[in-house]
Amino acid sequence: MPNFRTRFSQSSEDQRVRAKLFGIGSAGCNIVDGAQFPKVAFSTSSADLARSHADRKVLVGQDRLLGISDADSDMMKRLPSIVGHELLDVFNNTELAFIMCGLGGVTGSVGSRVLNSVAKSKGVAGIAVVAMPFSAESFQRREVAARALGGLLESSAMCVVFDNDKLSSLAPNLPMSRAFGLLNGIMIRPVMDICATMSRNDISVFREVVGGSTYARFGLGLARGDERVQRVVDESLSSPWFDYDLKEVTSAIAVFSSADPWEKEIDKVLSLLESRLPSVRILWGSYADPNLGERIRLSLLLCKAK
Template sequence: MPDVLRLGQGEPVPARIAAVGCGGAGCNILQQIPAELGITRAALNDAPHRSMAGIPSRLILPREPLAGLASMDEAAVKQLTSPEEKAIAGAILNHDLVVPLAGLGGETGGPAAALVGRVARILNSATLAIVASPFGAEGINRRMAAERALSLLTKKADGVVSFPNDELLKLAPQLPLLKAFEVLGAIMARPLVDLARSTTRTDVATLRDALRKAPRWRFGGGGGRERHRAFEAVEEAFASPWLPADPDTVERIVVIAAASDYAESVATEVAHEVRLAAPRAAIVLGGYADPTLGDRLRVSLLAGW
């Protein structure tokens, strides 16, 4: 049976995390990240946009060279010589974990996220990209562009968590399209917020190793109350429309639990329920106390396969 690795066991120094919103959609997701978390936030776009408002670091870069620069092999071209690479490096330098956020299918978000991944890799920072793919109603051209962007991004980031937009409609089929984008942005911010609250600097190597061992990652979230709260939270997380229907296909899991009374006993119970749900998966488990949750246990789960 695969091991359960624990986050938060090393030096109690929070990981230095930089989140880069790429394109309009990525910057909208970035707006969902609370400023008080201490995450370095940078907004990147090819022109000023209202989604960049209030973000401390703003990068305006031409879209045309982004994909070409991102496509360069880091092993062969290790120097950051272009103005675009230098601008990104200035925003993410000296961070343990870099998180590009983007909506795929447009001309800026996907290529920019891949370039952020290239620059972060050269700077020896771990990378976890969080991206959304287009709704089917947005047309074949955007879907094909999203597939190309995702293919490039998976070569540049240690792990990519993708959120196919159409799956959101299974959660709320009556949701208007604009409202759906807003709800999806809040959901996509959740794993980053939980990682920021539970990950130390020494944890980043463990996280990076887990991310690199699965080519695709998806998110599931759940909550529970009272006696069987761990069972309920894990069951709801695995019922996420973004996760595979058969949990036996999942090979890697990163799970973050939060509760007002979070302690070793809670961690053990969550690990037990995740192990029962996905017996083949290697598990990385973290958690933190959140007094705002009252009697509720919340679970954020990244599944890789």
């Protein structure tokens, strides 16, 4: 099958996709906190919500005033009957829901699946963006995370997975708290880039391109100077999260940005990507980011079958 490019429709600001971020559990609330999008923080712990700057905060628990920091999974499974209307309302005026958390604890692992299912039932495209625990965390956490991931792959339109262990190749010897801060910034990047380029009309093409291969990983390239096109592609494809044969990739979402995007440069980037990703359908977009100065940036989500 030859490569096939599809561009996000270039529409006006008022046609932009209405995206909302959902941070679930302690990690999820941290991940979404800095992002400039409508956001909902959702937790069993009132401490998570107290720290959060989200527009809307949902405390889940039988006693919603006091909050519950030790979530129990039976309670989370009954979530819709407990916070019913609020759980449905949070998806109003939304076409794209980014459901973000660290897997391995109870709140994020169970809550992300529940929210994804509610999004699906409301016809909202749910993109789960999740971190898998470090190996240094307990075996039990990794087991919980692996099970939760299976559920998310079933229920989401796409599930972007960040394995925490791979962070060590990007930033070795970082203390855990700094590593999480770094990861939070990386996890929000594809969200920002998709939202900057995608319009409401693109939801159906997004679903079509991503198709059944809902399992995605992320690579980022940033380059300046001579050969910046070649280097931005090389850097994005050398992401520590692309630790499998690129021949397995079935579709890709590529977002190019620079201070003043230039069609010829974008075309070169796409041609290079196509030469490295045989038989891949690429959904792509571009936008101007004046903060980049002389640099160009490529955000790449590679999708493959589960």
